[in-house]
Amino acid sequence: MLTTKQVSWIKGAVFVLALAPLARMVYLTVTGQLVDPLEFITRGTGDWTLYFLCMVLAVTPLRKLSGQNWLIKLRRMLGLYVFFYGFLHFMTFLWFDHFFDVQEMWKDVLKRPFITVGFIAFVLLIPLAVTSTNGMIKRLGGKRWQWLHRLVYVIAPLAILHFWWMKAGKHNFTEPIIFGTIIGILLLMRVWWAIRSARKA
Structure with a gap:
């Protein structure tokens, strides 16, 4: 097992490396x-939102398979980076595509399905980011906080659908299939473990 100091060094390194794509x-x-x-x-902010989403979903399976429980300490930070790059992705849409014209943005959101599902996924990320602190966990209570953060299981498919529809116009489905497969496997692993736990109970 790693020491607290070693885990802190790893968290610091991950924090810095996570900013490298933006830099x-x-x-x-x-x-x-x-x-x-x-x-x-x-494209870059959208791709990295998906990369970090995959990392967040991979933490629990990696922890269970490897027995390295310290990995759970990275999940919150990785989750905040999902929101961070998702926010930047949304801002490029709002700023450069619509120059902060909210009315025109709404028309675009309602008109184009791939933007609609992407926008819904981003909005669902907001309560997860807001309630990521220890204080909010105490206020909500552990069980309610866990139920709220299961929204990630809704966000992930919506993000893949957004990516798929975006690529459909270019007839390029390779990347959506890769991301979809990874996220699908990570979600199915959770379903399998939940079924096993239910049977044992």
Whole structure:
């Protein structure tokens, strides 16, 4: 088992590394190395939202399979990075696509299904981010907090559907299939463990 100090070092390293994709996007944009900065940033923030979502869902299976319980200490931070990159993804849509015109944004959300499901997924992330503190866990109570955070099992399929429909216009389904397969496996593992626990009970 790792010591508390070692876990703190790992958390610090993960925190810094999680900001590297954003630093790269900013650097490439500022230095003018991109042909289409808007598309690059939109795609990059969306992709990293999915990457971190996969990491969050992978924490529990990895912990159970490896017996490394300290991994659970990374889940909250990884979850906040899901929201962080999801927020940046939403802001590129609101800012660069609509220049903060909320009325026009709503028209777009209601008009295009892939934006609709993406927007719903982002909105569902907000209560998870807001209630991520120890204080909110105490206020809600452990069970209610756990039930609320099971929204991630709704958010994940919505995020994949958003990605799938976005890629449908380009007839490029490779990445959505890969992400969907990973998330599907991670969710099915939870279903399997829940069934086993129910049978034992």
